[in-house]
Amino acid sequence: MGQSASDASWPAGIPEIHLHPTDLPSDELPEEAKGWLLFVKKEYQRVSTPEEGLRQRRALIEKWATASQEFRESYHSRAPACTSARDYPASLLSQQAPRPDKRFLCLPPVDPQTHPRNYIHLVKLLIMMYIHQDEWNGQHPFDQAGPGHAPRSHIPEFLNLATPIALNDILSELHLSSADFHALSMTRSGTVVFADGSDYTWYVIEESELATGRMTIVEFGSDGSVRDSIVRRAWNMGRVMAFGQSLGRRVADLEESCIGGPPQYNEPLNMDRPIIELLEATRMDSKFLYEGFGYMDLWVRLIEQNAPGYLDLEAQGREVEFKLDNLRNVGIDTL
Structure with missing residues (x-):
């Protein structure tokens, strides 16, 4: 019946298999x-x-x-x-291992050999998360409460897709092709719903955000659609995690209360600039959440502490050689 088990494009070609048209509670x-x-x-x-x-x-x-x-x-x-x-x-x-509990995703390709610019932007974005202004919440936004319980919470899961997908396609990409019964179910009308993965908060780096130093914080509906979403600069994620994960605020609440800063604090960044320049320009423009936050020695210390060797590589134009494994582990990985 249908297509071969190895066909990753399944259920393409079977029009009757589709998501439920509405977000069911x-x-x-x-x-x-x-x-x-x-x-x-x-x-x-x-x-x-x-x-x-x-x-x-x-x-x-x-x-x-x-x-x-x-x-x-x-x-x-x-x-x-x-x-x-x-x-x-x-x-x-028991036939199928559940997908690791990780809700930090990177959608665009970031292979350093084939997509070096994307990779450099990713490295900078991940380093910027260590400069999150809320040290009472740990040295990284995911120190106290990560996006799931999978290890290496500071490194996103890379979907490595041949073609780009939209946010609305994420749950289908993760669960439908593999017929993941740990996550999906079906309705009396024959449509697919996601009974796990919806209602949670996900942290997604899209192509446009990779180039602008930001990520989307999103909550999906049971139909896979985006129920609520906000965009935040990487260094504003500490407040987002403190209120979202630790205090249980939904994404709609974060948006209403401007947690992680109002729009003017989350405008696009030029990720082609050296990382110290980005930080200094933000400080000079008073666009950190705390007025007057930061100074040159602090930037250097935080970067060397959490991404040792990066600044030397960047100064030589060799930042593409920086290894993600050199980023400081966070949360349960450090215990």
Whole structure:
């Protein structure tokens, strides 16, 4: 049925498989998914290889999506109530390791050999996060509460996509092609919803932001759409993390309260400039969150402490040689 298990473009070519058209509240998902969950429990068979597991999960999605509404209602009407839209058999979930809990992503290609300018901008952006003005929150915004619990929280996950994607496509890219039952579910109308990943806060570096020293803080809906988002300069992320992760503020709350600064404190930066010049220009323009924050010796000390060797390489025009592994580990990685 359908395409081969190795086809990373799946479900392209199967028009019946598509996301739900609206963002369903999380408390409505179990009721919407209960018929699908019963169907999976009835149809699922144990497999012996990960490839067979992927093929079976895709086949289940395809069968439910292409079935008649009468067929789906026959399951929904007799399905017991459930508390989770991901109440799958444990043996089915064991076929596939859950995706690492990491919600810090970089969308554009940053290979230092093929995309050196992107790589240099990325290095600067990651260094700038150590200069976040909120030392009471740790030496890095992710020291106290990172974007998930995966290690190396200060380094984003690189999606390495052949073609660019929009924010609205992120959850599909991460979970749909792999038929990731740890994250997705299906509704009584045969559409796909994300029962994990939505409602959380994600931190995403897009192509345009890589060149301007910023990132998007975004919350997705269960349909994969962007529910709320804000853009912040890298060195304004300390306040964002303190209020967002530690105090539980949603992205809409961060925007309403201008956490991480109002728009004039988060304007695009010219990431082709040397990093010290960027910092000094920001200080001179009074565009740090704290007026008068910083001075030359502080910039040098923070950069040498957290990215040893970078300034020497930059002075020689060789910053593309800086290794991300040389950035100081943060949070649980330092314990």
